[in-house]
Amino acid sequence: MLSAVAGSGAGGMFALVAYLLTWTSDPPLERIPATASGSVFEPWRMDGFSTFDDQRDLVEPECTFWNTTVRYESDLCSHFSLSRIVSTSAVQAHDRALRCAALHEVDCLLSPEIGLSIPAVFVYDEAEGMRLLVAPRMLPHPNETRSIQWQNPDARGATFRFNLSVRVEYLNEKSRAPQVEVLEGVSAYCVQALRAAFVPECWNNLD
Numbered sequence: 001m002l003s004a005v006a007g008s009g010a011g012g013m014f015a016l017v018a019y020l021l022t023w024t025s026d027p028p029l030e031r032i033p034a035t036a037s038g039s040v041f042e043p044w045r046m047d048g049f050s051t052f053d054d055q056r057d058l059v060e061p062e063c064t065f066w067n068t069t070v071r072y073e074s075d076l077c078s079h080f081s082l083s084r085i086v087s088t089s090a091v092q093a094h095d096r097a098l099r100c101a102a103l104h105e106v107d108c109l110l111s112p113e114i115g116l117s118i119p120a121v122f123v124y125d126e127a128e129g130m131r132l133l134v135a136p137r138m139l140p141h142p143n144e145t146r147s148i149q150w151q152n153p154d155a156r157g158a159t160f161r162f163n164l165s166v167r168v169e170y171l172n173e174k175s176r177a178p179q180v181e182v183l184e185g186v187s188a189y190c191v192q193a194l195r196a197a198f199v200p201e202c203w204n205n206l207d
Contacts, residue, residue: 044115074198093116137170138166
């Protein structure tokens with residue numbers, strides 16, 4: 001997730017946030033499955049309740065935030081897998097993302113943070129709420145960089161550099177065709193964090 005830092009140019013219903021990752025001088029990071037069970041969704045306690053059961057709202061979401069010391073692996077880093085999973089998993093993914101975002105007051109969530117194994121992010125948009133961007137691919141785009149403070153509520157923070165804006169091609173649950181968009185601020189940082197959080201082999205299969 002992303003937590004509050006000093007900066008400008010970002011807004012939304014949650015705190016201003018920014019993720020930055022760089023690995024050039026660090027030792028190799030531990031590789032772990034995006035979901036411990038290896039399934040599309042890591043089982044959560046709330047899954048045992050009907051969506052119409054008021055008791056479900058009393059169960060806290062089991063958000064697990066990335067601490068920057070690991071990289072995620074997934075067997076679903078392929079276009080074939082994503083084409084089958086995006087539309088069928090979107091409703092449950094949105095529900096989890098909304099709950100985690102509201103509980104921890106964040107504008108960005110990486111898919112493993114909500115127990116989802118496909119490489120994706122949720123970013124906050126004032127008009128649409130939490131938007132799902134699946135397998136975002138970086139496209140050429142001139143921009144500047146900035147040092148940003150990573151702040152994880154479950155672990156230590158770290159400072160890295162990211163581009164202030166990015167041009168990406170991504171999938172979502174609304175269209176079979178890839179979407180292209182320029183993202184700025186928190187949304188741009190979130191995408192770059194996702195790219196850093198998953199192993200390079202994942203992106204080699206998708207880009």
